[in-house]
Amino acid sequence: MSVYADLHVHIGQANNRFVKITASRSLTISNALKYAKVIKGIDVLGLVDSGSKAVLLELEELLDIGELTEIKEGGLKTKNGLLLILGWELEVKEVHYLLYLPYLKTIKELTKILWPRTKNQELSTQRYLIPPAKLRLIIEDLGGLFLPAHAFTPHKGFYGKAYNSFKEEFDQPFQALELGLSSCTEMVSGICELQETVFLANSDAHSLPKIAREYNEMLLSALNFEALKEAVEKEQIIANYGLDPRLGKYHETACLKCGKSLELKARCGCGGYAIKGVRPRCEELGGLLPGRKRPPYIKQIPLEFLPGIGSKTISKLLEVGTELDILNKTSIEEIKKATNEKIAGVIKDARDGNLTITAGGAGYYGKVKVE
Numbered sequence: 001m002s003v004y005a006d007l008h009v010h011i012g013q014a015n016n017r018f019v020k021i022t023a024s025r026s027l028t029i030s031n032a033l034k035y036a037k038v039i040k041g042i043d044v045l046g047l048v049d050s051g052s053k054a055v056l057l058e059l060e061e062l063l064d065i066g067e068l069t070e071i072k073e074g075g076l077k078t079k080n081g082l083l084l085i086l087g088w089e090l091e092v093k094e095v096h097y098l099l100y101l102p103y104l105k106t107i108k109e110l111t112k113i114l115w116p117r118t119k120n121q122e123l124s125t126q127r128y129l130i131p132p133a134k135l136r137l138i139i140e141d142l143g144g145l146f147l148p149a150h151a152f153t154p155h156k157g158f159y160g161k162a163y164n165s166f167k168e169e170f171d172q173p174f175q176a177l178e179l180g181l182s183s184c185t186e187m188v189s190g191i192c193e194l195q196e197t198v199f200l201a202n203s204d205a206h207s208l209p210k211i212a213r214e215y216n217e218m219l220l221s222a223l224n225f226e227a228l229k230e231a232v233e234k235e236q237i238i239a240n241y242g243l244d245p246r247l248g249k250y251h252e253t254a255c256l257k258c259g260k261s262l263e264l265k266a267r268c269g270c271g272g273y274a275i276k277g278v279r280p281r282c283e284e285l286g287g288l289l290p291g292r293k294r295p296p297y298i299k300q301i302p303l304e305f306l307p308g309i310g311s312k313t314i315s316k317l318l319e320v321g322t323e324l325d326i327l328n329k330t331s332i333e334e335i336k337k338a339t340n341e342k343i344a345g346v347i348k349d350a351r352d353g354n355l356t357i358t359a360g361g362a363g364y365y366g367k368v369k370v371e
C-alpha cells in the first residue's frame with residue numbers, strides 16, 4: 001500500500017507539562033494525531049518527543065484508555081487507522097539525531113540508558129552525553145532506526161554545522177538522513193558518501209498547521225513499524241514532498257540580525273553577522289553534482305505561504321479535500337468552485353512552479369512574491 005509519512009513532529013504539551021518551549025500549546029499528542037490524519041491526510045506520523053517523561057506518561061495513558069493500541073510488529077495505531085511511530089530527537093555533540101523504535105518498552109529501555117546522561121528528562125531535543133557511534137549501535141541493537149535530523153542546516157545539522165564526513169564519527173555511512181526544509185534531493189544527491197543513503201523529508205512541525213509541510217510517499221507491506229523500517233532500508237519511496245528549499249529558513253547565507261542576504265565573512269550594515277546557507281554548504285560538499293537515480297523530490301508550497309490565501313480561504317479549501325489533496329490532486333475546477341478564479345490560479349501556479357520566490361536565510365523563511 002502507498003502511504004504518506006511525516007516522521008518528525010514535536011509535542012508542545014503533554015500530561016499538563018511543557019515539552020517544547022518553542023512549540024504551540026495546542027500541539028498535544030491527541031491533537032497532532034487527529035489533525036495529521038483528518039486535516040492533512042497523513043497515514044504515518046513520527047512523534048519525536050517520545051523520550052520525554054511527560055510524553056511517555058501520556059502515551060501510556062492513551063494506551064490504557066484504548067485511544068491507542070500497540071501493534072505486534074511495532075508502532076501504535078489510533079482508532080481512525082493512523083500509524084504512530086515512536087521517535088526521539090536528541091542532541092549529541094551539537095548535532096540533532098532522530099531515533100525511531102518499535103515499542104514503548106524499547107523506548108523505556110532506552111530511557112534507562114539516556115536519562116542519566118542529560119540534565120532534563122522532560123523537555124524535547126535535549127543534550128545527551130554519549131558518543132554518537134555508541135548511541136547508533138544501541139539503537140540498531142534495539143531494532144530501531146538512527147539518522148541525522150535536518151542534516152544540512154547550520155543549526156545543529158550533521159553536515160550543515162559539524163562534520164564534512166560520516167567517517168569523523170561513524171564506521172558506516174548513514175542508512176537514511178533527513179533533508180531539512182532548506183534543501184532538497186537535487187541539492188545533495190551528488191555528495192559521494194551519500195550514494196547508499198536514503199533521503200527523507202519531514203516537517204519538523206512545532207505547531208499543528210506545520211504538520212506535513214514535508215512528507216514521504218512510501219510503499220509499505222503493512223501499516224506497522226517493521227514495514228516502515230523495511231521501506232526505509234529498501235528505499236521503497238515513491239516520492240519525497242517538501243517545501244521549495246528556497247522557502248526554508250536557512251537556504252542562503254544571510255544576516256542573523258536582519259535576514260538580509262550577505263557574503264559569508266562580511267558584516268551586515270545593521271551590525272549583524274552572517275549565517276552560512278544550506279545551498280552554499282551543499283555546493284561545497286559536492287551536492288549539486290549528478291548522483292545516482294533517486295525518487296523524485298516534489299517541491300510544494302504549503303497553503304499558508306501562498307499570497308492572498310488566509311485562514312478563511314484555507315477553511316473553505318479544506319471542505320473539498322485535505323491540504324495534501326489541495327496542493328497536489330484536487331482539480332483546479334473544484335478549487336475554483338470552492339473559492340474563486342484568483343485563488344484557483346494561485347494554486348495552479350504553485351503546482352506548476354510558476355511563482356517567484358525570494359530565498360530565506362539565517363532563520364527567516366523565504367517568501368512567495370505577489371506578482
Ligand SMILES: [Zn+2]
Nearest residue numbers: 089096149156
Ligand atoms: Zn532538530
Ligand SMILES: [Zn+2]
Nearest residue numbers: 008010089204
Ligand atoms: Zn525537530
